[in-house]
Amino acid sequence: xxxxxxxxxxxxxxxxxxxxxxxxxxxxxxxxxxxxxxxxxxxxxxxxxxxxxxxxxxxxxxxxxxxxxxxxxxxxxxxxxxxxxxxxxxxxxxxxxxxxxxxxxxxxxxxxxxxxxxxxxxxxxxxxxxxxxxxxxxxxxxxxxxxxxxxxxxxxxxxxxxxxxxxxxxxxxxxxxxxxxxxxxxxxxxxxxxxxxxxxxxxxxxxxxxxxxxxxxxxxxx
Amino acid sequence: xxxxxxxxxxxxxxxxxxxxxxxxxxxxxxxxxxxxxxxxxxxxxxxxxxxxxxxxxxxxxxxxxxxxxxxxxxxxxxxxxxxxxxxxxxxxxxxxxxxxxxxxxxxxxxxxxxxxxxxxxxxxxxxxxxxxxxxxxxxxxxxxxxxxxxxxxxxxxxxxxxxxxxxxxxxxxxxxxxxxxxxxxxxxxxxxxxxxxxxxxxxxxxxxxxxxxxxxxxxxxx
Numbered sequence: 112x113x114x115x116x117x118x119x120x121x122x123x124x125x126x127x128x129x130x131x132x133x134x135x136x137x138x139x140x141x142x143x144x145x146x147x148x149x150x151x152x153x154x155x156x157x158x159x160x161x162x163x164x165x166x167x168x169x170x171x172x173x174x175x176x177x178x179x180x181x182x183x184x185x186x187x188x189x190x191x192x193x194x195x196x197x198x199x200x201x202x203x204x205x206x207x208x209x210x211x212x213x214x215x216x217x218x219x220x221x222x223x224x225x226x227x228x229x230x231x232x233x234x235x236x237x238x239x240x241x242x243x244x245x246x247x248x249x250x251x252x253x254x255x256x257x258x259x260x261x262x263x264x265x266x267x268x269x270x271x272x273x274x275x276x277x278x279x280x281x282x283x284x285x286x287x288x289x290x291x292x293x294x295x296x297x298x299x300x301x302x303x304x305x306x307x308x309x310x311x312x313x314x315x316x317x318x319x320x321x322x323x324x325x326x327x328x329x330x331x332x333x
Numbered sequence: 334x335x336x337x338x339x340x341x342x343x344x345x346x347x348x349x350x351x352x353x354x355x356x357x358x359x360x361x362x363x364x365x366x367x368x369x370x371x372x373x374x375x376x377x378x379x380x381x382x383x384x385x386x387x388x389x390x391x392x393x394x395x396x397x398x399x400x401x402x403x404x405x406x407x408x409x410x411x412x413x414x415x416x417x418x419x420x421x422x423x424x425x426x427x428x429x430x431x432x433x434x435x436x437x438x439x440x441x442x443x444x445x446x447x448x449x450x451x452x453x454x455x456x457x458x459x460x461x462x463x464x465x466x467x468x469x470x471x472x473x474x475x476x477x478x479x480x481x482x483x484x485x486x487x488x489x490x491x492x493x494x495x496x497x498x499x500x501x502x503x504x505x506x507x508x509x510x511x512x513x514x515x516x517x518x519x520x521x522x523x524x525x526x527x528x529x530x531x532x533x534x535x536x537x538x539x540x541x542x543x544x545x546x547x548x549x550x551x552x553x554x555x
Contacts, residue, residue, distance in 0.1 A: 299527035
């Protein structure tokens with residue numbers, strides 16, 4: 112792996128539209144940092160399984176948090192190869208024809224084997240996951256206990272083999288469609304927070320901090 | 334398959350948290366109808382691949398639209414088994430501890446083999462895809478040509494074997510955490526449209542219709 116780009120193997124190379132592919136480290140990392148949920152694919156009994164998981168980037172690896180008893184985590188812990196996909200939908204691209212309409216998106220695919228973090232590495236990893244999901248929340252929430260850390264599983268997978276694909280900007284219509292009398296352009300889409308809903312058992316007088324009231328999912332969404 | 338529920342095989346049964354699993358047809362269909370992007374997993378050379386694709390539900394099947402030359406479409410057309418996952422992130426669930434914090438979500442996993450639709454079935458399928466992505470757009474956009482329909486691929490996969498998982502509502506804290514003095518609750522998350530951006534080559538005087546100005550992704554998001 113070079114200092115600046117992720118490895119491009121035959122498997123991870125973008126085949127269909129090489130102009131949309133990017134192995135630049137910054138692009139891969141920015142997309143990963145903007146997402147909250149990844150889709151983890153693996154093979155069980157020769158068949159594909161795809162499951163959503165929360166994740167966070169920790170430098171050159173992804174951290175995945177799962178319930179220790181789950182089939183997914185057991186299979187991944189056992190060294191199964193995984194394909195991890197993160198997709199951020201940025202907009203609906205309306206060409207003059209429905210046929211040439213498209214979506215603006217940013218996506219990353221990471222290939223690798225997961226390993227389960229040892230107990231002594233889990234606290235830091237869980238803190239990174241917490242910070243990714245709700246920046247600042249770790250400092251105000253009830254601290255993690257040793258028992259909690261002992262009873263959980265955090266998987267890590269290297270981002271060595273990763274591919275980014277990005278589509279941005281205008282629809283692409285053939286010349287002969289440009290005079291067709293219909294609006295064309297992009298409807299931007301973004302994951303937005305609504306008004307926080309207090310837990311029904313929240314004690315009276317506890318107001319949400321700025322961690323909650325100023326929450327925005329993903330740096331790019333702020 | 335019964336009239337009302339989707340099949341629960343060993344593979345699709347929800348193992349970890351059966352109380353969150355649902356095979357009810359209505360739940361599966363509603364989730365599928367609210368999403369725009371699925372993650373399609375398949376096995377190539379024994380290894381997992383996961384790729385995002387646009388999709389729409391057409392009764393008891395999913396329609397996937399892909400570029401004919403892509404490796405994904407070629408592999409799926411050849412009869413590979415697929416696992417198709419749709420995940421809608423509905424909220425960040427902040428418990429008193431980061432450890433017990435979670436996400437509200439709705440997800441569906443569909444297992445099946447894809448088949449490629451014959452040319453005579455593709456127009457209707459492409460219309461269904463268009464209507465799912467941008468309701469009403471098909472009627473105002475430039476109609477599809479026979480050449481376009483001939484040159485595309487639409488894959489269909491039955492929703493026979495499908496599982497839904499849903500988490501809603503409050504965080505779940507242990508009794509001893511309830512007095513910890515921090516706000517707890519849910520920050521709702523929803524994919525929202527921004528202000529439409531006209532194409533740079535849009536002819537002067539063309540305004541967006543209500544198809545564009547009133548667009549909301551997914552019925553549940555409206």
